[in-house]
Amino acid sequence: MQASFDVRLLDSTYEVVQKETPQGNDREDVIVKLYGKTRENKSVTILCPDFKPYFHVFEPTGELRKTLESHEDVLSVSDVKLEYKGSVEEFLEVKVRAPWLVPRFRSDHELQHKTIYLENPPAELLEQLRAEQDVSDVIPGHEVKVSTIDRVYSQKLIHKYGLFKYMDAKEQEKFRSKGTFFAADIVFTNRFIYDMDMETCISVKGEVIETKSQYTTDIVLKASEFGKCDIFTPGLKIMSFDIESSIKYGNIYCICLTVLDEATGAIEERMISSVFGPRTEDMSPGEKDDRDEDERRMLREFIEEVRKLDPDIITGYNINNFDLAMLYDRSNLLLGNNNNNNGEKQKKPAGEFMTIGRDSLGLTRRENRTTGFVNWDLKGRIVLDAWLSVKKELRPKREGLGYVSAMLFNDTKDNINSTKMDEEWVNRRDEVVKYCLKDADLALRILTHPRINTVNKLMDVAIPSKLPVKEVSGGQNRMIESLLIRMVDREKIAVPMSTGETYDYEGGFVYETKPGLWEWVIGLDFSSMYPSQIIKHNICFTTVTKNKDEAEHVSPMNAFFLPHEKRHGIVPRMVEGLLTSRKQAKAMMKQAKADGDSDKAEYYNRLQNAIKVLSNATYGYFGTKFCRWPFNKYIAPSITAWAREEIRMVVSTLESRGYTVIAGDTDSVFFTSKDHRNVEDCKLLGFRIQQEFSEGNMHLELEKIMERFFAHAKKRYFGKIIWPEETLLIRGYEPRRTDSFDLQSETMTKVFQIVLEGKPDDAVNYSKDTIENTLKGRIDLSSLVISKSVNDFDSYDNPDSLVHVNVAKRLQEMGYEFTPGMKTPFIITNASVQPIKAEPIIEGVPFTARPDYKYYAERLAMALSRITEAFGCDERTLMQGNSQRTLEFFCEEKPVIKAEPAAGKEQSKKIKQTATLDMFM
DNA sequence: CGAATACGGGG
DNA sequence: GTGTACGTATTCG
Numbered sequence: 001m002q003a004s005f006d007v008r009l010l011d012s013t014y015e016v017v018q019k020e021t022p023q024g025n026d027r028e029d030v031i032v033k034l035y036g037k038t039r040e041n042k043s044v045t046i047l048c049p050d051f052k053p054y055f056h057v058f059e060p061t062g063e064l065r066k067t068l069e070s071h072e073d074v075l076s077v078s079d080v081k082l083e084y085k086g087s088v089e090e091f092l093e094v095k096v097r098a099p100w101l102v103p104r105f106r107s108d109h110e111l112q113h114k115t116i117y118l119e120n121p122p123a124e125l126l127e128q129l130r131a132e133q134d135v136s137d138v139i140p141g142h143e144v145k146v147s148t149i150d151r152v153y154s155q156k157l158i159h160k161y162g163l164f165k166y167m168d169a170k171e172q173e174k175f176r177s178k179g180t181f182f183a184a185d186i187v188f189t190n191r192f193i194y195d196m197d198m199e200t201c202i203s204v205k206g207e208v209i210e211t212k213s214q215y216t217t218d219i220v221l222k223a224s225e226f227g228k229c230d231i232f233t234p235g236l237k238i239m240s241f242d243i244e245s246s247i248k249y250g251n252i253y254c255i256c257l258t259v260l261d262e263a264t265g266a267i268e269e270r271m272i273s274s275v276f277g278p279r280t281e282d283m284s285p286g287e288k289d290d291r292d293e294d295e296r297r298m299l300r301e302f303i304e305e306v307r308k309l310d311p312d313i314i315t316g317y318n319i320n321n322f323d324l325a326m327l328y329d330r331s332n333l334l335l336g337n338n339n340n341n342n343g344e345k346q347k348k349p350a351g352e353f354m355t356i357g358r359d360s361l362g363l364t365r366r367e368n369r370t371t372g373f374v375n376w377d378l379k380g381r382i383v384l385d386a387w388l389s390v391k392k393e394l395r396p397k398r399e400g401l402g403y404v405s406a407m408l409f410n411d412t413k414d415n416i417n418s419t420k421m422d423e424e425w426v427n428r429r430d431e432v433v434k435y436c437l438k439d440a441d442l443a444l445r446i447l448t449h450p451r452i453n454t455v456n457k458l459m460d461v462a463i464p465s466k467l468p469v470k471e472v473s474g475g476q477n478r479m480i481e482s483l484l485i486r487m488v489d490r491e492k493i494a495v496p497m498s499t500g501e502t503y504d505y506e507g508g509f510v511y512e513t514k515p516g517l518w519e520w521v522i523g524l525d526f527s528s529m530y531p532s533q534i535i536k537h538n539i540c541f542t543t544v545t546k547n548k549d550e551a552e553h554v555s556p557m558n559a560f561f562l563p564h565e566k567r568h569g570i571v572p573r574m575v576e577g578l579l580t581s582r583k584q585a586k587a588m589m590k591q592a593k594a595d596g597d598s599d600k601a602e603y604y605n606r607l608q609n610a611i612k613v614l615s616n617a618t619y620g621y622f623g624t625k626f627c628r629w630p631f632n633k634y635i636a637p638s639i640t641a642w643a644r645e646e647i648r649m650v651v652s653t654l655e656s657r658g659y660t661v662i663a664g665d666t667d668s669v670f671f672t673s674k675d676h677r678n679v680e681d682c683k684l685l686g687f688r689i690q691q692e693f694s695e696g697n698m699h700l701e702l703e704k705i706m707e708r709f710f711a712h713a714k715k716r717y718f719g720k721i722i723w724p725e726e727t728l729l730i731r732g733y734e735p736r737r738t739d740s741f742d743l744q745s746e747t748m749t750k751v752f753q754i755v756l757e758g759k760p761d762d763a764v765n766y767s768k769d770t771i772e773n774t775l776k777g778r779i780d781l782s783s784l785v786i787s788k789s790v791n792d793f794d795s796y797d798n799p800d801s802l803v804h805v806n807v808a809k810r811l812q813e814m815g816y817e818f819t820p821g822m823k824t825p826f827i828i829t830n831a832s833v834q835p836i837k838a839e840p841i842i843e844g845v846p847f848t849a850r851p852d853y854k855y856y857a858e859r860l861a862m863a864l865s866r867i868t869e870a871f872g873c874d875e876r877t878l879m880q881g882n883s884q885r886t887l888e889f890f891c892e893e894k895p896v897i898k899a900e901p902a903a904g905k906e907q908s909k910k911i912k913q914t915a916t917l918d919m920f921m
Numbered sequence: 922c923g924a925a926t927a928c929g930g931g932g
Numbered sequence: 933g934t935g936t937a938c939g940t941a942t943t944c945g
Contacts, residue, residue: 013933053934102934185934247932322931366936373938387930388938395939399929418932439931475937497934626937740941788928797926801943821931 012189035380055184235263239311240444505637508666529667540569555638831855
């Protein structure tokens, strides 16, 4: 049956299938598969045959051309002309049978060298080589060493001057059947999406396949035609799940899941639990088998439910590190046919049995080699860990499910002691299952909470980046490349591969902060500083020139860019497109607001934000080693250099007019004026300066006015904003450490408050008092507790040097049970020795040891001094209290309070500030 | 001081 | 998957 759908793309993959040829023999073939959701909220699998992988090779030698032409895996070769570094060059387009063959061709034929060694070349040739623009060095000698700036130019030189005859056999080997590969690292399905010019929403026509075979989606469609369609945002099915298990025995007790269908608001819940109690050490083989069989049943039930419910998103709390690993390990162990004849475990592709992907394939695990970070993938579904979303969006001080739930919706986990799950499972089985479901529910509510809203945000950025939603959940690279590669392809420009080279360059300008407490501070910033610089100076890999004469833009780091009229760069055009569509989105938002359509307004607000993310990421992309474009080492540094020039100009103009600039970073400046001491005056001044410095596509904007502003160092400040809205601003102080003790964060918060009330003297006193109380032990023990989790002892390189590991060892010696990964609370008792000594906190046992109050006081002083230093009170002074030495110390210091005196009625403040000094003396 | 290492979170 | 992206505080050297 023929049908047509509008589809929002969620994921893409490919499959190798057997295809019958007219000759009757089977041949491997590739089909692209797209997964998505239709406008009617139906899940769909789209099968797209007839697309083949291809790549380009620069000016291949005769040998390489012959090898490729006659290779059994090569479907076709054709000559194409593509632009590379400003010139049109000859390339060979090579179409191959399957994506996984491309890396194989690369390893067999990719040229690795850009230095050529020549034996006895004539002197005349050497002169010619030296004169070549792209030769960076010619070192004469027995063997002449010719270095070029990239492999393409090595190839060009060899061809142009017939250099093979001056190369020995070994040297020839490096170049003979090798070539420089282009576009051979573009993920196959992305290549498909770019070439078909698909966006995140497509319209597709094709034949509905009635027997769904392995697919779990509502619809399976064999595509015959693709078209454009308007953007829409279907309701997704979001599943959250949680597993309770035994650490000791490794088995699963229960799996609970909850599924929200955004389209209808309906929620479905499932609880799958074991009929057995905990395992024991002395179980008989028969008992063990029964329990294994029971767990097998649970896993199978889980798989069946997921396939039936067919969610688009799978979430849970810390599922990347725990629950998914649990499913993976247990299904490998229990569902694999590991009970074969000789009892040996059969090696199977891992995750294969957890068949919950939309194509019935299993769970795949990817571990980052350097970070150890684990990523899970299910075809057609998007795996999102609510924990990671929370970290990214909220940066809460503690990241536990209970803490975050309390913070977001004042709800909390059920009362189950998860560290004693075996015990809880014996005594309160029903409650554990409820607790498990509750956790799944909390994770779902967190992921969809307005302040987190991960699913919507991903759906949104997918729009301007024109990609399936799963693609944008990875990194920003892919989003930028999605836009760039399409433009570049259309204009017949070659797509080089990243060389992975890194280079250091200077970043944004950071003004040396004037520490102190200030009043009536005006904050301005350039909107979209980096994108604006790209546009202003036509910065692009297509506009770089070595010829200063034809350049219109000369960056402060001496890179030259062509005038916009001569060649309008691809990157500036891309960024302009983004800024324009952001303006449109903002206008739509305004319109929707005016119409009273708050949902629509909210949508356009998120969309404009997504576009902002994308346009800002453009600069970042050119600064990474993954950036594939030539001249990238001129692009990012030129952007930042021009930006530094721009903001410096503002700073120096303001200073030349007698205003005091207090802080500034990359695109922002904070300053204060003696003659503007109220909101209205500050607004007038701010707007005047905004107008003065906004020119062309650069827009300096009055962002905020602060009644009080405290700055202590670069990137560390807080303030009380009173315009355009009254809010608190805190930067760089976020006390986000879970291993800090309560007293520290509580005191810090209190000190912020006092400072912003305009009472720095009180803040210093409060700090001193708290430190003194701590030193003298007049402090609640519970506010000193530090809690850290302790892993397997032998997982540490140097376990004895770590306090928390030693505490866990002591717990074990004292006869308490210790489970690796367990959170261990303790109080430091002696920090003057190495390793630091601490005593564990044990529930129900009174803490009798004496805390190392000096240690705690010092840590407090260290944290608080970052603020009090601005008032002339450093860490040492804080520790010394009001002693005579304090006084001496202060006498040598320059004036401490830097608040600008307020005019007229505010005079009393000045007196108070003097009083602060008096107090110290 | 910059580089290396560990944590967080889950049961 | 035609790859290679945690962010941050503390300790180490």
